[in-house]
Amino acid sequence: MERIESLDKLSFDHLFPAFSEAFGSYEVQINKDELRAMLKRRGYSPEFSFGAFENNKLVSFTLNGIGQFNARKTAYDTGTGTLEAFRGKGMASKIFTDSIPYLKNAGVSQYLLEVLQHNTNAVSVYKKLGFTVSREFNYFVQPTAEVQLLDKKLSDIFNIQETSLENAEGATEFWDFVPSWQNSFEAIKRSLSDFKIIGSYHDHRLVGYCIFEPTSGDISQIAVSKDYRRQGIGTALLSEMLKINKHSSIKAINTEIACESITHFFESNHILLRGKQFEMIKSL
Template sequence: MEIRTLEHTPLPAIVACFIKAFDGYFVKVSEDVNYYAARWKAAMVDFDSSYGMFDGEQLVGFVLHAVDTRFGMRTAFNDGTGVLPAYRGRRMVQAIYEKAVPELKAKGIAQLSLEVIQENAVALKAYEKVGFRIVKEYACFKGILLARADAAMQLEATTFDHMEWDKLPAPAMQAWEHQPESLRGGAFKYYYVWREGKRIGFFVVQPENGYLARLDAFTEIEADWNALLLGVSQLCNLVKHNNVDVRQAAKTRFLEKHGLTRYINQFEMGMKI
């Protein structure tokens, strides 16, 4: 078997391996090649810096890396790791990283990052053996929003370029795919929410599927959080909001109070190289 970058591997072959590797996973994955093409492009996946394990010409394992400068540091974010069931137990992930780390470092990358479901003990142990350590804890929510009517709430539609990103709360608490650099390339809609003449919060959403990439009120006032979630519910009632940093205790409390339930817990792990 051979480890090499994925720059010359056709996207359908990568997606086919991805789907087989995640069959029976904690959450169901899409089988749409176009979905992955759009998602990985937005996340800034660099196939020259992503690696596959090949048995002959068959891709049997992979690590996909998105590469960008975030918070002043050149970072490679693991946007997907998988091994076909028949090839598990052979330390493939560790072997891929053994090859990848010096090559990524030579490209000027100083930090590696990834997310892993907390209940996935096998993956967690494998990453720890590579040298990753837990740096954040996330909760993922979904459900039907239950917000009270509020005649004082108003929605203001805006665009990515008109969002005041430097004034939004908790930038360092956001997951890779929810940071502005990743959102720019996605199919998102952007909204500020007003109440009683004051801008009280904002959200970033894909209305067609109810996916909330960003959501925050500027206060911990319950009426403001209700107005914020009421604004979301006018576009989509059934929503999913992943990777909420658990340090945002007020946000977690209001999400649960307004109908959402925690369905997955994740760790963000990091490693300097």
């Protein structure tokens, strides 16, 4: 008989094997350090994460991050998984249902998650649990060696240099869409030392920026002032990211499908669309 309880007493060394086994069939595998970094960035809270145990072994789990989203205290599903031998028993749904009173008691007013669109079974389960689709996302991934930048020379009137998070936070008018949970400023601040922030300046004024995690190859944010687009700034920023990338690939996870300009930008630089996700929300 499985018991469900908080993960606040579960060590990371016991969590990692369960995570690896649950996601063993996924195309992209992550190692222990990558999982640790991912959980930190996404605000993982063991106290408000829950799992099912059989004979003291974690067999199903939901790892929750806690933070602000659209000015509301939010629980974010950083990862839900079940070991293969225990699937088909509705464990993930039971863990979610049992966790709600604890989350509400902690002042959490909504639950947020992302799910691959082709995972129709999971989408169906979440809809039955009361989630609704709030946005649709693309994700782009390309081996670094296969990226083909547009041949567009940046004018000498622009200067590319490192900048600060504060400067990026002051440039939200550049955005075409609000970043997803894992790409938000709050997420970036949790692991700020892992990121490089690069800006494009014209007459000492920021006109474009990108926020990049070299160890994972992840482009968290890239934005250019609407007054300075189609002048090669985005491609110049991308070129700088490629120079400092330490990963074998480069990726942009969770760009809004409705934003045609970002889709065209990545495809023009041969960073290819690999899949789509739903962002889903449930008020608690």
